[in-house]
Amino acid sequence: MDTTTKKNTDRIRVQLEDFSVEEEINKIKGCSKRIGGIVAFLGAARDFSKGRDIQKIDFEHYPGMAETRLTEIREQALKDFDIIEVTIIHRVGKLSIGDNIVLIIVGAEHRADAFKGCSWSIDELKRITPIWKKETTPEGDVWVEEHP
Amino acid sequence: MDTTTKKNTDRIRVQLEDFSVEEEINKIKGCSKRIGGIVAFLGAARDFSKGRDIQKIDFEHYPGMAETRLTEIREQALKDFDIIEVTIIHRVGKLSIGDNIVLIIVGAEHRADAFKGCSWSIDELKRITPIWKKETTPEGDVWVEEHP
C-alpha cells in the first residue's frame, strides 16, 4: 500500500493528517518581515453528491511523483511571481464532507502578487499533480474527476 | 476616545483584539456544505520602516462609518460574485511588526469565484474604508498612506 512521503522541505507536504491553516500561515509570516500580504487557498470536500449517496471519499497519490510536482510548482511560482514564500499541502486517504483537502499559502510584499501566485499554483496543482479521488457509494466505488 | 464597535453581523468586525484565521475559516465552512473553495487574504504589519525607526503603529477608524463601509463591501461582493459567504475583519489600535491587520475570507463553490471576490473586496476595503495608520518614530508621529 502506498504510504505518505515527505519531501526535503516542510513547505511541500502530502499527508494523511489534517493541517492547521493558522500554523502554516504563521510559518510563512515567520520567514520574512517583508511579508505584508498573505493569500491562502483552502480546498474543502464539499457535498458534491448530486443525488448520489456518498459514504466516503478517498484520495490516492503517486508517492514521490506527487511531491516532486508540488515542489516544481512552488519553485516555478517563486520564480515567476514577486512573492516571498509558498506552502503547498495536500491530504490523501479517507476524508469526509467538510474536511480540508488542499492548502496553498503565498506570502508577498504586496497583495496583488500574492493573489496571482496563489491562484496560479492551485490551477497548476490541479493540472499536473498525480492525485486521484474515489467516492464510495452503495453501488460501489467511483473514481471521479472534479473541478472545484 | 473612539472605541471599537460591532455591527449586526459577526462576519463584519472592527476590533482591537487579534483574530484566529482558522476559527473564521471554520465559521465560513460551517455556513454551507456547498463550499468547496475558500480564499483568505491576510494583511500583516510588515517592516515598512525604510530606514525610519518605528516604535509602534496605531490604527484609527471612524466607528460606525468603517463598519458600514465593510458591510456594504460584503453585500456588494455577495451580489456581484458567485460566492457563498464573506468575512471581513480589521484590527485597530496599537500593533507591532508581524501582527495581523486585516482578514478577508470568501467561500464559494468554485475557486475562481472565491479568488475574484476576495481580491475585489480587499481592493475596495483599501479604497473606501475610513481607517488611518500612524507610525510613532523618535522624531514624532507620522500619519501614513500605504499600498500593501
Added chain:
Amino acid sequence: MVVKVRFFAVLKNLVGKDELSIEIDKETTLAQLIEKLQEELPVLKDLLSERRVLISVNQETAEKHCLIRNGDEVAFLPPFAGGAPWIRA
C-alpha cells in the same frame, strides 16, 4: 440648530481637537457650515486648501450644496491608510 463636528487622524492633531459642537442657522448648507468653521478655526482654512480632505455628513459622503439638519454629524477625513484616490473637499 446644533451640529457635531469631528476630525480624524492627522486632522485631529492639526486642528488640536477631535470634536466640537457648533451653532448654525436653519437652511445652512454644508458649504456655509465649512465657511463658518474656518472663521472659528483659522487653521482649518489652510488645511482644506493644502490637503486632500473628504467631508462626510452622518457618515456618508456629502455634496457641498446639501442642507445641514439639527443634530447632524459632520466629519473631516484625511486620506485613508489604504491609499484611496482622493477628492479635494
Added chain:
Amino acid sequence: MVVKVRFFAVLKNLVGKDELSIEIDKETTLAQLIEKLQEELPVLKDLLSERRVLISVNQETAEKHCLIRNGDEVAFLPPFAGGAPWIRA
C-alpha cells in the same frame, strides 16, 4: 532487464493489481514495453484504447520512442482528480 510496472486509481482496479515486474530485452522502447504488457495483460489493451491514460517513466512523463533501462519504474496514470487536460497514451 527487469522493469517495475505500476497502476494507479481506476487502472489498478481494472487491471486487478497495483504493481508487477516484467522481464524485457535490452534496447526495448516504451512502445515495445507497452506491447509486451498488453500480451501479458489483455485487459490493458482495451483500457489504453478506450481511456485517457498517461504513462510515466521514473515519475516523469515519457515519450513512446524512449529506451527503457534496467530497474526503471513505468506507471500508468488515469486522469487526475483536478481534471487535467489529458493526452491519449
